Amino acid sequence: MKQPAVLEVNGVSYPVELEPGTSLLAAVRDVVGLTGSKEGCDDSECGACMMLLDGRPVNSCSYLALQAEGRRVTTVEGLAEHDVLHPLQQAFLEHAGVQCGFCTPGMLISATALLERNPAPTEHDVRIALSGNLCRCTGYDGIVKAVLAVGGQRY
Amino acid sequence: MSATFVNARSLDEALAALAAGARPVAGGTDLVVAARSGKAPLPDSLLAIHELDELRGIERGEGLRLGALVTHAELADDDVVRTRYTALADACAIVGSVATRENGTIGGNLMNASPAMETGGPLVCFGATVTLRSATATRELPLADLLVGPGRTSAAADELLVAVDVPAPPPGAGSAYVRLEYRRQMEIAVVGATCVAALDGGRVSHARVAITALAPTVVRVSEAETALVGSDGGAEAALAAGEAAARAAAPIDDVRASAAYRRAMAAVITRRAVAAAVARANGVDVPVPASDSTYGRG
Numbered sequence: 310m311k312q313p314a315v316l317e318v319n320g321v322s323y324p325v326e327l328e329p330g331t332s333l334l335a336a337v338r339d340v341v342g343l344t345g346s347k348e349g350c351d352d353s354e355c356g357a358c359m360m361l362l363d364g365r366p367v368n369s370c371s372y373l374a375l376q377a378e379g380r381r382v383t384t385v386e387g388l389a390e391h392d393v394l395h396p397l398q399q400a401f402l403e404h405a406g407v408q409c410g411f412c413t414p415g416m417l418i419s420a421t422a423l424l425e426r427n428p429a430p431t432e433h434d435v436r437i438a439l440s441g442n443l444c445r446c447t448g449y450d451g452i453v454k455a456v457l458a459v460g461g462q463r464y
Numbered sequence: 465m466s467a468t469f470v471n472a473r474s475l476d477e478a479l480a481a482l483a484a485g486a487r488p489v490a491g492g493t494d495l496v497v498a499a500r501s502g503k504a505p506l507p508d509s510l511l512a513i514h515e516l517d518e519l520r521g522i523e524r525g526e527g528l529r530l531g532a533l534v535t536h537a538e539l540a541d542d543d544v545v546r547t548r549y550t551a552l553a554d555a556c557a558i559v560g561s562v563a564t565r566e567n568g569t570i571g572g573n574l575m576n577a578s579p580a581m582e583t584g585g586p587l588v589c590f591g592a593t594v595t596l597r598s599a600t601a602t603r604e605l606p607l608a609d610l611l612v613g614p615g616r617t618s619a620a621a622d623e624l625l626v627a628v629d630v631p632a633p634p635p636g637a638g639s640a641y642v643r644l645e646y647r648r649q650m651e652i653a654v655v656g657a658t659c660v661a662a663l664d665g666g667r668v669s670h671a672r673v674a675i676t677a678l679a680p681t682v683v684r685v686s687e688a689e690t691a692l693v694g695s696d697g698g699a700e701a702a703l704a705a706g707e708a709a710a711r712a713a714a715p716i717d718d719v720r721a722s723a724a725y726r727r728a729m730a731a732v733i734t735r736r737a738v739a740a741a742v743a744r745a746n747g748v749d750v751p752v753p754a755s756d757s758t759y760g761r762g
Contacts, residue, residue: 312469329469330499330506352501353493354650356561365537365566371496372567373489375469376512419562440649441561 314378318343319387327374333367334358336374337384345385345414349443356442359415360384366422368441385414388421397421400455408446415442420456429460471512475626478513479599483622486511490533491567493560494576519571519626527631532571532624536583540565546752549630550744551586551639551658551737557753558582558643561650571625574610577617577681578652584611584682585658586641589672592630596623604629611681634670637662638744640754642737643676644729646720653677654721657709657734659741661697668697673705673738678713678730685712688734697742702760706735736760 311326318341325340337360338344346369349357353368360369361383388395397420400406407413416439423430423438430438435456436449444452470486472478482488487507489495491514499506513519514533523529524544539545540556559565559573559582573583574594584607592607596619607628610617619625633639643656656676662669671692673685687708695701715726739760740750750757 310467329466329510332496332500353497353560353564356563359563362567366563367567368493368497368563371500372492373469373496373510373512375471376489376492376514378471379515422562437649438562441563 312375314375316341316374316377316382317380318382319384320381325374329373329375331374333360333362333369333372333374333377333382336377337369337382343384343386347411347414349411354443355412356415356419357412359418359442361418361422364422364425366419366441383418383421385417388417395421396459397424397455400458401452404455404458405451406448406455407451408444408448412442412444412446416444416452420459423456424460427460429462430456431462432457435460466506466510467508469510469512472516475516475518475597476599478511478516479597479622479624481509481511482624483599485509485621488513488624490514490569490572491535493564493568494572513624527629530570530628530630532569532626532628534570536560536565536568536570536573537562539570539583540752548633549586549590549639550752550754551589551641551660551741552583552630554641554753554755555582555586555658558645558649558651558755570628574607574628575617575619575625577611577613577615579614579679579681580653580656580677581682582641582643582653582656582676585656585674585676586639586660587628587630588674588682588684589639589658589660590630590633591672592628594625595627595629597626598622598624608684613680633660634662636664636745637670638741638746640737640740640744640750640759642733642740642754644733645755652720655715655726655729655733657730657737659692659705659734659737661692661738661741661745663697663742663745666696668692668695668701668742673709673734675709675713675730675734678709678715678726680714683712685709685734687712692738697738697745699739702735702738702742705738706731706733709734
């Protein structure tokens with residue numbers, strides 16, 4: 310049976326009605342209507358669905374939406390400030406960190422979480438932080454370069 | 465599809481719901497992932513326990529008391545865990561991905577009872593006990609007695625694991641958890657081994673060895689411990705401990721490895737865990753996670 314809940318996504322409160330088993334990804338995409346986060350594997354392998362929950366990364370496909378009530382959810386739509394891209398988004402463009410783009414929202418979210426904790430990560434730190442995000446275009450080098458550039462590091 | 469969802473506001477409310485048949489969910493990294501991948505449907509009645517403050521935090525006394533909701537990330541980053549219970553930090557640092565470690569909890573990892581769980585070997589070697597609570601009773605038991613088979617514990621359905629107590633390691637102890645892995649992250653142990661070793665005057669005075677993903681549960685290998693105690697903890701002793709681990713292993717064939725390969729690697733990985741633990745006991749700075757290190761290789 311559906312239950313009423315309020316989800317706070319990118320600073321906006323959305324009153325929703327959800328089945329107990331609805332994933333956070335399904336709630337944000339299909340009920341809230343923010344489709345930036347992607348469904349890849351649907352069981353926590355690929356990271357395309359990565360969101361931040363109170364600032365920490367979560368595979369939203371495998372997280373119950375009702376458990377996100379009362380917490381801050383951040384998706385890729387929450388990164389840019391109006392028309393100004395987030396520095397990571399700009400760096401992904403400049404370093405060719407985007408090919409087909411399907412993994413990009415999850416990559417950006419995982420990279421955001423990394424830089425919050427560690428503003429100047431090494432290449433090893435970046436690769437570990439992004440290891441839960443798969444890019445099947447295999448464009449990892451551009452992605453790693455972009456994250457390193459925002460942290461002020463050279464590849 | 466689950467019929468009901470309750471977000472517990474207090475431990476008493478949670479225990480009452482469990483008595484009425486609800487099943488707990490915290491980080492969801494086993495329960496929900498298993499449902500998404502089609503392994504097991506979500507329980508009919510879901511009880512979210514992630515907001516229970518009673519189950520949070522790492523308390524430091526003589527030993528450690530870990531609330532059931534302590535995450536792998538908290539443990540891997542904790543200074544006391546990294547310095548005194550290093551094998552546990554080794555294990556927590558390599559569970560899944562960053563997201564798995566941020567959401568997955570120690571209570572969930574233990575109660576899921578996978579024979580390949582990373583945290584079980586270190587906690588068994590440190591002599592951890594777990595506290596189980598139901599609406600009517602509280603009991604404490606050794607972790608080794610909680611784990612009874614693949615995916616099976618000795619806890620009753622209405623019992624919730626609320627805390628893990630880890631005694632102080634003996635003076636002069638070093639420890640390490642090493643796993644055989646095919647990739648650095650998003651991996652499950654193909655074979656794992658833990659060693660806790662204390663040195664006194666250049667001789668091993670206390671040894672604990674456990675193997676992971678090599679039997680229906682994480683198990684201690686007493687023959688390996690006997691081989692270490694009284695030795696200098698050097699290459700010969702590590703080799704003997706590794707051979708004992710291979711003899712004690714009862715591995716299975718599955719998608720990740722054949723039983724024969726697992727048994728052969730039991731010796732290698734145990735040897736490496738012993739070498740890293742002894743190096744740490746000697747004050748050598750072996751980085752966490754020890755799986756990255758080259759101690760005992762070659």
